[in-house]
Amino acid sequence: MNADTLNKDLIAILEKKSELNKLDYNDARYDDMEEALHDMEDDFNETYGDYLEDVLEDVHGKIKSDADILLPTAYIASSLDGKELEEGEESEGVWVESDKFPGVEMRLVLVANPPRVLLILSDQERVLWTAE
Numbered sequence: 001m002n003a004d005t006l007n008k009d010l011i012a013i014l015e016k017k018s019e020l021n022k023l024d025y026n027d028a029r030y031d032d033m034e035e036a037l038h039d040m041e042d043d044f045n046e047t048y049g050d051y052l053e054d055v056l057e058d059v060h061g062k063i064k065s066d067a068d069i070l071l072p073t074a075y076i077a078s079s080l081d082g083k084e085l086e087e088g089e090e091s092e093g094v095w096v097e098s099d100k101f102p103g104v105e106m107r108l109v110l111v112a113n114p115p116r117v118l119l120i121l122s123d124q125e126r127v128l129w130t131a132e
Contacts, residue, residue, distance in 0.1 A: 010044075012040060013076060016037045017037060045073055055117065056070075056072065059117050066097075096108055105122065108120075116128075
């Protein structure tokens with residue numbers, strides 16, 4: 001797996017999400033941009049799906065979570081700058097439960113620069129995997 005190419009493709013999705021988030025639903029460009037984003041996500045899952053699903057399986061194992069593993073694009077952050085993570089935005093990533101942290105609300109998020117999976121707990125984040 002080429003970490004630089006993975007990062008480049010991840011950044012492209014994050015930039016497209018950012019563009020889309022700046023548009024109003026009534027904007028004439030919204031549907032076309034949303035469709036382009038979905039095409040990018042489909043291509044990302046096709047290219048990196050098997051690899052990242054193995055990574056996510058290992059990550060779930062580290063935190064002792066038996067939650068279903070979703071498509072890698074479900075874990076992607078909403079923006080490149082990570083403001084949502086800093087602000088504790090609850091829509092980031094995928095909610096998981098863990099036997100290692102019983103009763104604690106947490107999320108797994110795939111971010112860029114470098115590509116990595118973060119475990120987001122209420123007041124902290126931990127890197128569980130980094131692409132090499």
